[in-house]
Each structure stands twice: as C-alpha cells, then as structure tokens.
Amino acid sequence: MYKSISSTQNPTIKKLVSLQEKSRERRKSGLFLIEGMREINLALQAGYNFQHVFFCKTIVETQLLEDLLDALSGKAEVIELTEEVYRKIAYRSGTEGIIASAKAKTNQLKNLQLPANPLILIAEAPEKPGNIGALLRTADAAGVDAFILANPRTDLYNPNIIRSSVGGVFTVPIATGSTSEIINFLKKSNINIFAAILQEAISYEKQDFTEACAIVVGTEADGLSETWRVESKQNIIIPMQGSLDSMNVSVAAAILIFEARRQRGFFI
Template structure:
C-alpha cells in the first residue's frame, strides 16, 4: 500500500506530531520525535519502535537520508510523504534531512542494564540542558563507558536537542533514568565505588583508581551535585583549574574523566 501524501499543515497526524515539541506532550503521548537521519538509523538499530514517519522526498538527497527513508518505509510504521511546507512545521531547527519519525518512548531501568564484571558507569545528576546531556552521552559512547544513568533528570531523556547532541547514542539500551536514591542503592548492590566530580575536591581525578569498576558522577551546570553524593561512600575528585574559572562545563569534565578512567583500564576492545 503506497504511503499517504499530506499537503496540509492542519492535517490531524501533522498536528499531533507537532505537539511533541513540548515535554508534557511527549510524556502524555509516550512518544517522541527523531528528526535526523543518522539518529533515526541508530534508533532503529537499537530496537526503538518507530510508529510513524514523515518523508519530504525533495530533501532526500544524500545516501544517509535515503537509507533512513528506506528503513522506515520497510518497517511497520505508518509512513506519509509530505510537502515542504508541512515538513517545515514538523522539523526542529535547521535540518537538511528529509525524514522525521515518531517513536514510542522505551522503558529503560537500572535492572535492565547489562554490565561486565568491572564496569565503568557514568551518573549524571540533575543536568538541566539537553545539549549537555546529549554531549555527555556522545562522549560516554566514544570512550566506551558501559552504562549511563541520568539521575533525577531535569529534562526528559528524549528531548530533541538531547537526541541531536548525542548523535543518536542516546538510544543505547544501557542508558536509563532513575532517582539518585535508586542509583546509589544500585551501586551499593553491585559494589561499584562512586567518584564524584566536585570543584571543591582536594583529590585530583588522576590520583584515584578506576580499574576495579567505577561510577563517575557529574552534577548540574548551575548547582553541581546534591549532598546525596557527598557521603563516606563517595570519593570527591577534581580537575586542576589554572585560570580564573573554578570549573569546566559538565560535558567537558565528563570527557576528561571518562578517558582518564579508560586510560587506566587499558581501554576496552574496539576503543
């Protein structure tokens, strides 16, 4: 059956999809938007369920976008071709690709994370900016971090800006959300030591041992980590700051810590 062709911005499917710009609508509908070809292909390969897709044929010029269009066309998703005007209503920001998909929000839990014997885990508590969440996830993927937990999130995990900044690495099954209390209990149960990045830490990040399994904990841009991560079970670590600023951006800090931990661990195969 050929896909539906939509020419009106007032089409019911288009109006419902456009609502997903808002976090409350993503929560209510249990769906979110994927508006990049690379991100969409990574979502599909990670098992994300695509329920609907809109294709602007005039924008499907490059091989990656054509591949994404073919992938959704061959899936069970309800696919529609749309005019340029309709596609502009649906897409977020300056995007040149011609495929936008609506996906069902997956349920990702701590219990479902699959870890090796001595894992390297990233914990991100209360980070407000979706772009920073995405950048940290991209860095974690690049460094070979085994799992990422977004603790007490202040933005929904599948915010379009987080998806974009992560380049689709956000769809890895070993990424989930939880409360800080749940995360701490999970770490205790697995006997994974926690190393919390704090501007006031007296111990340098290079002076601790990440080789036997470790959780690197990072806090929000404005407030840092809450007191929940300052107990005896948590080691505070810091980066030396040689200028007038007292800290780096959280995503920059994440890169330094992830790669130092993996340097000590000899880097996993393939990284």
C-alpha cells in the same frame, strides 16, 4: 503509493508539532520524534519501535529513503508530506527530508545490562539539553557501559538532546532515577562511587578507576548534592590553574572518564 498529507492543519501534523514542543505530550503518548537519517538509523539499530516515517520527496535522497524502508520491513506506516507540511514539523534547519515517530523506552535502572567490571558515567540534575547531549557524546566516545541521569530535569527524548547528542541517546545504555535509587542500585551491584566534588577530594589522576566504578558529575551552578559526598568511596577533583573555579560539565566528565579508560588500557 504512500498515504500523503498536504495540510498543516491535519490532526496528525498538529500532534507531531506537540511532540516536538511539549515534554508533557511525549510522556502522555509515549512517543517522540527522530529527525535525520543518521539518528533514525541509530535508533533502528538500538531496537526502537517505529510508528510512522514521514518524508518529503523533494528533499530526501531517494536511495537513502529506500534503504531505510527496506530495513524497517513494513514495521512503520510511511506518509509522504508536502514541503510546506514537512517544514512545519521539522526541528532542524539543515533538514534531510525525513522524520520518524517512535516509542520511547522506559530507561529504568533495573533494565540495565552491565558487564563485569563496568565503567559508568552519572550526571546529577543537568538542566540544559545541550549539556546532556554533550555528555552522551562523551559517553559514546569513551564506550562507557552506561550513562545514568540522576534527578533529571528534562526528558531524554527532548529534540534538543537528540540533536546535540547527534544520536548518542540511541548508542549508549541509559537509565534514569533519583539520587537515592541510583546509589542503592550501585551499592547492590558492588560498584564504587567517585564523586566530582571539592570536599575531601584528591586529584583525579591519583585515583584508581580500574575496578567497577561510577564517576559522578553535577551541574556547574550547584555541583553535586551532599548525598554523593557522603556515599562516595573517594571524592575527586580536576586541578585548575586559572581564576575560575568550574568548567563545563561535559568537559569535566570527558577528562575524568577518559582517565578511567586510559587506566583500563583503552589507548593500547
């Protein structure tokens, strides 16, 4: 028999609600929540350490739950919730009846394990969790060697990022740091910088991305900081035919990163 919680006023449940809603609580505790079987399995495969698994037996599929608990091998405390309590902490409307708490990783630049001739996607100061999630999906689809957030304005374990990335936050090597820290890291690693910026730029399809490189994108509102323009080996643009002068950052990143993949024989 598992421990069970039937009151929404239980201290554990109150803490879980805080983890869902408050970045400060996630930073303070070093914990975050993962909702849904796919995302939990991806986090498990990525080596995250789980603290608790919460389930509602009237919602979750029994076999999926049993398979997950077998994979965890007793490494997390399992707690059964009533449906009322479960829906109090559930973030998604189309829920699967299972939520886990896990230890966040530090995501430090020094911990990135890069292969020879890496391809890296960098985003400076993206504010919207949905855009970060979409960038992570692009990074996963293109099989980049790392995704780096410069000057992040939200934490990686925001539930909106986990949801919008459909688990991509667990499948792509990730690091965060300031713009200056990241540029120093790239220089020391002999990785070329290509900044998506208008000044002194050439069309992206004319650039050779086959050597070790980092493609850097900024926000739609502010673009990239001046530092990237100065430190870039070559600034690149995506020629546009319409009346607007910008596109969604995740769309722009996808165009650029898949061109780099094409040049590297990705579609062969």
